[in-house]
């Protein structure tokens with residue numbers, strides 16, 4: 199007998215898949231939200247394709263964020279890199295406080311419409327949680343353990359790879375998970391600059407005054423965020439169990 | 445053998461270790477004592493270059509430590525610290541195998557060595573090898589920490605308050621184990637401690653540090669009978685120094701020919717005079733018989749002989 203939480207997850211997954219594959223079955227539910235006989239279900243493109251494109255953008259942006267943020271976190275916790283900590287922190291904070299919409303507005307004249315400005319906005323927005331978590335993960339390695347690693351004769355690189363990163367891994371993965379989930383929602387704004395994604399559904403709803411579309415875009419995006427959060431949790435637990443940290 | 449000459453460490457303004465010179469004989473235990481902040485750990489860490497000396501030289505078994513890259517030097521030197529610093533994500537066996545792996549030992553040799561060490565430290569390999577540090581008691585963790593330091597058969601072992609976190613009974617056991625192992629492998633040990641009794645118990649030589657300076661470096665008995673500095677006598681304690689002195693001498697060293705009268709207690713040649721005295725006081729006898737392991741009498745220790753040794757001169 200699976201636990202209630204597992205059942206809930208499976209239900210959410212089933213709902214999402216059903217809606218993406220046979221959306222017309224849900225039409226009666228959305229009719230009350232339409233006016234003047236407008237279509238109750240989004241009909242200007244394939245929902246599964248949009249969802250995939252959306253996820254692709256989010257994963258690509260978060261992957262780059264993770265590489266940069268983890269790299270920066272490592273750099274500023276090395277002996278020679280401590281002086282870059284304030285600067286890195288400021289940059290990463292700007293990435294988060296500067297609204298993604300504004301990033302889009304600035305990026306479009308520079309790189310044109312499409313996926314790229316969206317990737318840039320999401321990349322900047324996703325840096326902070328990963329950077330801060332990498333930092334706390336590396337800084338919270340017990341001093342005696344780090345000293346022992348040095349005392350045993352590990353090179354700085356061996357110490358980082360064999361001791362510090364494994365010990366920081368739970369927090370780093372948590373940061374990646376946070377960025378990923380937040381970006382699923384944020385990525386909807388990409389559609390304002392012609393990136394493929396679920397934002398199209400919402401914008402189509404706004405343009406044609408069709409509340410049903412807006413709800414559908416929100417529903418699919420929300421379900422994906424929740425499921426991704428759960429999936430990442432499972433991946434995290436697997437990794438931690440494999441490395442004996444849990 | 446470790447030859448330390450004019451070794452200093454200066455941080456910004458503060459001279460933390462000030463012109464320390466000493467020679468640690470090969471195969472001996474040297475204990476460094478001193479108050480908190482006196483520079484003991486810094487001195488110890490300059491030996492394996494976890495801290496780079498500002499001035500001075502360390503020569504280990506004939507080779508200047510400064511001529512070897514630091515991390516390679518450290519693979520040849522055992523290092524054990526307070527709070528053990530075991531890697532929490534690695535098993536006991538993997539922890540102990542750390543340095544052999546860094547040195548590229550063959551897997552079979554590493555495995556054999558890990559098992560040997562676990563047995564020496566009274567941890568059954570089959571039971572403990574696959575455990576994680578958090579599954580062990582404090583005393584067991586500390587033993588694994590020392591086993592890890594000894595894994596690659598270092599000729600030199602540095603220890604920074606290795607027993608500081610242990611309760612008195614376990615600590616006594618750990619000290620005895622260290623003595624046994626040091627004799628067995630002939631390791632040269634430098635051990636930092638807060639605890640003057642530990643220093644006297646373990647040290648063939650004891651160094652006393654205060655404010656970065658090595659005030660005296662000598663045999664324990666000399667620290668008691670010929671303190672070089674008022675700080676040394678304060679640290680060693682003057683009230684019970686006669687008893688301390690007795691605890692540094694064995695029955696064998698004070699043995700006279702003959703055997704004690706019938707009511708005299710029997711003692712072993714390795715018992716300290718302090719213990720012999722306690723037995724004499726308890727039994728009311730004037731002499732104790734020193735017995736060999738086979739039970740035959742080797743000689744006697746008399747109350748008068750003990751009293752003569754506890755006197756200052």
Ligand SMILES: Nc1ncnc2c1ncn2[C@@H]1O[C@H](COP(=O)(O)OP(=O)(O)OP(=O)(O)O)[C@@H](O)[C@H]1O
Nearest residue numbers: 455458460478479480481482483484485486487638
């Ligand atoms: N990296 C450093 N930078 C500046 N000062 C330091 C540094 N490391 C140690 N010190 C100072 O050097 C002095 C000696 O430190 P050390 O750790 O060698 O003392 P200790 O005798 O081992 O003390 P304890 O018994 O408390 O361990 C202390 O005053 C300490 O604050």
Ligand SMILES: [Mg+2]
Nearest residue numbers: 484485486604
């Ligand atoms: Mg210290």
